[in-house]
Amino acid sequence: SYVLTQPPSVSVAPGKTARITCGGNNIGSKSVHWYQQKPGQAPVLVIYYDSDRPSGIPERFSGSNSGNTATLTISRVEAGDEADYYCQVWDSSSDPHVVFGGGTKLTVL
Amino acid sequence: QVQLVQSGSELKKPGASVKVSCKASGYTFTSYAMNWVRQAPGQGLEWMGWINTNTGNPTYAQGFTGRFVFSLDTSVSTAYLQISSLKAEDTAVYYCARGGGVVVPAAYLCDYWGQGTLVTVSS
Numbered sequence: 001s002y003v004l005t006q007p008p009s010v011s012v013a014p015g016k017t018a019r020i021t022c023g024g025n026n027i028g029s030k031s032v033h034w035y036q037q038k039p040g041q042a043p044v045l046v047i048y049y050d051s052d053r054p055s056g057i058p059e060r061f062s063g064s065n066s067g068n069t070a071t072l073t074i075s076r077v078e079a080g081d082e083a084d085y086y087c088q089v090w091d092s093s094s095d096p097h098v099v100f101g102g103g104t105k106l107t108v109l
Numbered sequence: 110q111v112q113l114v115q116s117g118s119e120l121k122k123p124g125a126s127v128k129v130s131c132k133a134s135g136y137t138f139t140s141y142a143m144n145w146v147r148q149a150p151g152q153g154l155e156w157m158g159w160i161n162t163n164t165g166n167p168t169y170a171q172g173f174t175g176r177f178v179f180s181l182d183t184s185v186s187t188a189y190l191q192i193s194s195l196k197a198e199d200t201a202v203y204y205c206a207r208g209g210g211v212v213v214p215a216a217y218l219c220d221y222w223g224q225g226t227l228v229t230v231s232s
Contacts, residue, residue, distance in 0.1 A: 026154040033219070035154070035219070036125060037154075041162065042204060042222040042223065042225050043146075043154065043206075043219070044202070044222070045219065045220050046224055048209070048218055048220070049218075053218065068203045081158055084117075084153075086153065086154050088154075088156075090217040092145065092213070092222075095171045096145070096156050096170030096171055097156075097168075097213075098156040098159075098217045099156070100153060100155065100172070101152040101153075102153050103154070
């Protein structure tokens with residue numbers, strides 16, 4: 001099956017920029033979605049199709065995807081951004097067809 | 110507004126069955142797929158599969174065949190997950206998540222999620 005690799009944790013000071021990576025073989029050829037999950041809550045879609053933002057998601061959240069790495073960037077980080085973040089792709093040649101990364105815990109210092 | 114409301118927590122004994130419901134509102138139920146995602150305690154998200162709400166055709170991910178069944182009742186805009194022969198390792202939160210459409214790959218985009226249902230399997 002297709003494997004997505006995320007760093008287990010990322011730490012950032014308030015007001016700074018956080019970058020969370022998602023590595024996969026030629027991931028740049030796939031569409032990547034990103035989800036935010038706060039403790040005890042369901043995941044929320046924050047970026048879809050690499051770089052689109054759903055309505056209601058702040059412009060501080062952005063995404064990019066190229067080569068073997070997709071990146072979720074959170075600018076001007078706030079305390080409320082502290083959460084687990086998961087990337088997701090689909091791969092029709094893989095089983096399962098949908099794969100999530102292992103998740104990254106974002107800590108706001 | 111789009112809402113997915115799941116049934117409440119369940120405590121089951123090994124070998125029993127459980128049926129989790131996911132009631133949708135705020136959109137045309139048969140125009141968007143339904144995905145099911147498992148999250149074991151302290152672990153990440155694991156995609157279980159999806160069901161085409163237009164045709165009723167389910168697709169199960171590897172590891173979720175045999176004991177897991179996705180079904181629908183379109184008359185009440187509700188999707189179901191049934192797990193039989195429960196094992197301790199089935200203990201997890203189960204989420205339904207609306208797909209971005211009813212055909213792949215849009216169906217795999219989980220744009221709205223239910224609140225989750227905790228299934229605990231213990232003797």
